[in-house]
Amino acid sequence: MIPDNYLYILLGMGIVTYVPRWLPLVLLSNRRLPEWFEQWLDLIPAAILSALILPILITTGEPRHLDLLRPELLVAVPTLLFAVRTRSLAGTVVIGMLLFWLAGKFI
């Protein structure tokens, strides 16, 4: 059932999604930042990527629980090794997909 105020809901969602994307870029670009803050920002990509990916690999369900036997995790191990060895983004994406596809066939 789609409510009458659907468009307003979208606009509301759009604004609260856009502002956090926009504010730091406008406030921080081209500005000299304190050294500790630059060091902190320099570590953010490694931290976020790990925080994004690890829970996807080893937790599942609602409420979430640990599951160390997910195909996502089994495939991640050779995919990671391939990434370390080749440092190729294209190759890693293709190998990951291929292995996950095979895992779906055989597991």
Add this chain to the structure above:
Amino acid sequence: MHSDTHNNRWTEILKDGVIGAWPICLGYLAIGLAFGVIAQKAGLSPLEIGLMSVLVYAGSAQFIAVSMLSAGAGFVPIVLTAFTVNLRHLLMSSSLSTFMRNPGTGWLSLFAYGVTDESFALNSAKFREGRWDWRRALVLNHTANLAWIASTVAGGFGGEFIPAGAFGIDYALIAMFLCLLIFQLRGMLYVVVALIAGVLAVAIALLIPGNSYIVIASVIAAALGVTFRRRRLFSGAEGQP
């Protein structure tokens, strides 16, 4: 100088940005189609789906919004949820701001619209690698955005265009994140920070519903990393700010 101006011709910039976006487009195709199919089953027309993808452009928030809409939730809970789910972009835009040299506020605002987990991860790696700039990053963001809009609308027509699980396409973004994580590990300090962030994220994810674990774990892990760097505990920070 000459080759520099050549590389910054707009055709080159467009080409680099569009080609650079391919892993995201592949992943968005799979998730976007899935989203479109679910939204259509919840009663949204392809137009209403496309409007959401244009106005919100945030995968997980859109999935949650559709399930809340079908559950009869109203304006305030849906918008508040979108806000909390998408707050993590605050961190990503802050980090990206260190690479944005001199685009005006207008271009920055256009770029900001396209900041997602995926475009953040890919642009961060490309900025590090070099031969990347805000114009290419902007094209990459909007190529990914177009892929998202097109695949969600296509899914909204109800077709299962790609059979579920075909070619492992569901794994495209996970594989991309894994590889981009490896690219970010430029020394022992980064490895330690990533490990702390990952373990914290899992622990928090098990304790608290929702996705606040991403922001909490990253903020704490990076802060610990700064103190480690001060005490010169781990190598790998040479030449960094």
